[in-house]
Ligand SMILES: Nc1ncnc2c1ncn2[C@@H]1O[C@H](COP(=O)(O)OP(=O)(O)O)[C@@H](O)[C@H]1O
């Protein structure tokens with residue numbers, strides 16, 4: 001295993017809130033990021049992502065716990081002594097300085113020689129695809145280009161660690177997808193350990209080696225996008241990553257689970273009678289023509305044609321199921337009002353106690 005590059009041990013941060021009083025923004029967070037890894041902190045607004053990132057950067061000091069980078073305890077070390085590059089949501093470029101000077105700024109502050117600055121700036125502008133932009137002013141650049149300047153400015157120091165706080169929020173949908181691919185490929189090319197913050201699950205899935213899901217100041221699960229999608233640890237994670245059906249079932253004899261009159265062999269290791277939730281993703285539901293009244297047969301309430309797939313809402317007993325199929329093509333789709341027999345391969349079902 002690669003040596004661990006960033007490590008948080010039981011890190012906490014409280015704030016004094018004018019209305020709520022003392023609140024934990026971050027509580028007992030343990031986290032390791034391996035060398036060269038891109039880890040994303042993902043969660044809804046207010047869950048503590050930025051506070052965690054700002055403590056890694058040194059902009060906030062934890063109330064408890066320790067932070068180390070490359071094995072060195074940096075909990076109380078100043079931000080500019082940590083060897084990190086930070087990319088903010090709002091670019092934070094100097095509007096009156098050229099692109100060259102924006103990227104050069106930090107190197108000038110450090111008192112680097114002019115020749116070295118010229119070489120370093122040219123190299124990073126090349127790296128982010130802005131080789132000819134030295135003399136431009138920020139207002140002459142598109143949002144995506146400005147964000148690339150911010151990226152160039154963060155990496156020009158050759159930091160050991162890169163931190164991103166919702167860097168794509170101000171860009172339109174198409175540009176967000178383009179930029180996240182650029183960030184990803186740059187990160188891999190220079191092999192830099194990265195912590196990335198977003199509330200957008202699709203962005204997190206696309207860009208990350210590993211995702212840590214945060215809820216109310218704590219990390220509730222971390223793993224690859226596949227881990228989180230197929231084996232979420234909690235209902236919160238199941239709902240936050242992708243679309244899902246969370247079906248209320250009951251364990252019956254032999255570890256089978258009963259749901260809406262259908263018995264599913266799941267080998268549940270729980271006492272008969274236990275209530276469980278079945279995590280079933282829409283694309284896992286198979287549909288076949290069915291007859292009303294038979295077990296596992298429901299009625300299609302809604303159909304939404306989306307080109308590469310069709311979404312269905314199916315009423316089975318008292319439960320509304322979200323299903324989607326991408327195998328209909330021009331013909332062979334079901335209609336609203338059709339009775340359909342739904343089935344799911346038990347191997348795909350994930351159980352939550
Ligand atoms: N400087 C601050 N003063 C008071 N409360 C803060 C401060 N910074 C963050 N908080 C609170 O801490 C919680 C987590 O905030 P934050 O880390 O910014 O969340 P996120 O980035 O996930 O949206 C929120 O409840 C927020 O209101």
Ligand SMILES: [Mg+2]
Pocket residue numbers: 049050051
């Ligand atoms: Mg934030």
